[in-house]
Amino acid sequence: GLVESRDQPLDEGLDALRAVLTGPQMPLEDACDFVLSTLDTRHGEDDIALLMARIQGLPGEAVGDWTLPREPRSVGRARELARSQLMAWDLDDLVDTTELLVSELVTNALRYGEGEIRLRLLRDRTLVCEVWDAGLVQPRRRRARDTDEGGRGLQLVGLLSAAWGSRRTP
Numbered sequence: 001g002l003v004e005s006r007d008q009p010l011d012e013g014l015d016a017l018r019a020v021l022t023g024p025q026m027p028l029e030d031a032c033d034f035v036l037s038t039l040d041t042r043h044g045e046d047d048i049a050l051l052m053a054r055i056q057g058l059p060g061e062a063v064g065d066w067t068l069p070r071e072p073r074s075v076g077r078a079r080e081l082a083r084s085q086l087m088a089w090d091l092d093d094l095v096d097t098t099e100l101l102v103s104e105l106v107t108n109a110l111r112y113g114e115g116e117i118r119l120r121l122l123r124d125r126t127l128v129c130e131v132w133d134a135g136l137v138q139p140r141r142r143r144a145r146d147t148d149e150g151g152r153g154l155q156l157v158g159l160l161s162a163a164w165g166s167r168r169t170p
Contacts, residue, residue, distance in 0.1 A: 002039060002048045028052045064121040070110065078106040078119050082129070089123050097160050098129060104153040105131035112137055126162065138166050
């Protein structure tokens with residue numbers, strides 16, 4: 001294939017593809033031709049299909065993006081960052097709810113995840129709050145009993161947000 005074969009491990013192929021794509025922007029058809037002519041595609045019998053799409057990203061001022069260390073005080077720092085960003089965007093009415101959501105999500109990442117924690121707020125037609133870590137475990141909602149001290153974080157997230165979900169990232 002394009003990025004993996006018997007002779008080329010996947011991570012090496014992806015690194016090569018990334019290197020080719022970091023060049024100057026060009027029309028997508030030219031970019032496809034450039035990738036196919038630059039990478040060694042003679043790895044065997046696999047067919048190669050390449051699909052490229054250029055998506056419109058958000059302007060920098062519509063994104064808040066922070067990396068937090070894996071330590072308990074990062075929960076409070078995440079709330080401060082979210083509050084400050086929402087105030088800068090004149091979204092004062094969303095501050096309290098977003099602080100609570102951020103607190104629950106960062107606590108979850110701290111408790112069950114691995115590595116650094118990343119918080120990202122995206123201001124588009126709706127506010128999107130993303131929290132992720134390097135762990136492989138997907139969050140799942142639990143049914144907490146009345147006497148349980150924990151296990152309600154994702155229930156709160158579900159109640160206070162329009163939608164929530166998780167996905168693996170590379």
